[in-house]
Amino acid sequence: EAQVTQNPRYLITVTGKKLTVTCSQNMNHEYMSWYRQDPGLGLRQIYYSMNVEVTDKGDVPEGYKVSRKEKRNFPLILESPSPNQTSLYFCASSSIDSFNEQFFGPGTRLTVL
Amino acid sequence: AQSVSQHNHHVILSEAASLELGCNYSYGGTVNLFWYVQYPGQHLQLLLKYFSGDPLVKGIKGFEAEFIKSKFSFNLRKPSVQWSDTAEYFCAVNAVSNNDMRFGAGTRLTVKP
Numbered sequence: 001e002a003q004v005t006q007n008p009r010y011l012i013t014v015t016g017k018k019l020t021v022t023c024s025q026n027m028n029h030e031y032m033s034w035y036r037q038d039p040g041l042g043l044r045q046i047y048y049s050m051n052v053e054v055t056d057k058g059d060v061p062e063g064y065k066v067s068r069k070e071k072r073n074f075p076l077i078l079e080s081p082s083p084n085q086t087s088l089y090f091c092a093s094s095s096i097d098s099f100n101e102q103f104f105g106p107g108t109r110l111t112v113l
Numbered sequence: 114a115q116s117v118s119q120h121n122h123h124v125i126l127s128e129a130a131s132l133e134l135g136c137n138y139s140y141g142g143t144v145n146l147f148w149y150v151q152y153p154g155q156h157l158q159l160l161l162k163y164f165s166g167d168p169l170v171k172g173i174k175g176f177e178a179e180f181i182k183s184k185f186s187f188n189l190r191k192p193s194v195q196w197s198d199t200a201e202y203f204c205a206v207n208a209v210s211n212n213d214m215r216f217g218a219g220t221r222l223t224v225k226p
Binding site for chain 1: 117119147149155156157158162203215216218219
């Protein structure tokens with residue numbers, strides 16, 4: 001089954017404790033991206049990647065890091081989480097050939113205390 | 114960079130009522146346009162998309178949208194809503210030239226049985 005998976009789905013942590021949210025897709029997509037969803041603000045792009053070893057900042061990259069060492073994986077790293085990073089995070093992927101129709105993961109709800 | 118405006122934050126309708134959700138974007142170049150739906154507790158799913166050709170596009174579950182280039186609009190419509198359409202709806206615009214994807218803030222639709 002074609003899908004985008006994220007782990008964990010739910011996470012409660014404390015300020016300053018490094019964490020990683022994993023994202024994996026099995027569709028051989030070149031393009032992957034991370035969004036955060038906040039009430040009234042919709043989805044805002046954090047980082048995206050056009051292919052392996054190619055990453056770019058989105059609208060709200062501060063406080064986040066990503067890496068793209070393999071085509072299928074695109075982890076989101078919070079080196080020192082803060083309460084304003086409490087949000088719902090979605091990973092998405094798409095094929096460059098399919099005009100950017102993005103497939104979304106199930107979401108990760110992060111709470112930073 | 115482009116921006117996307119969704120005019121209604123929350124729409125409440127009775128079953129069988131007609132629906133129109135507004136979406137306007139600001140970008141002068143070529144765009145691809147999308148509507149995504151997010152059912153409660155779930156991830157985003159593609160409803161419909163416009164890349165080129167007939168500006169009236171039909172999606173799943175009886176939804177359609179019309180691209181009016183002169184108005185920079187891509188409104189979503191459904192002639193008769195059902196209780197199961199209760200969800201949040203996001204308009205998204207992708208700038209073809211730079212692969213920049215932007216989402217609107219979303220419109221929450223509540224359909225009363």
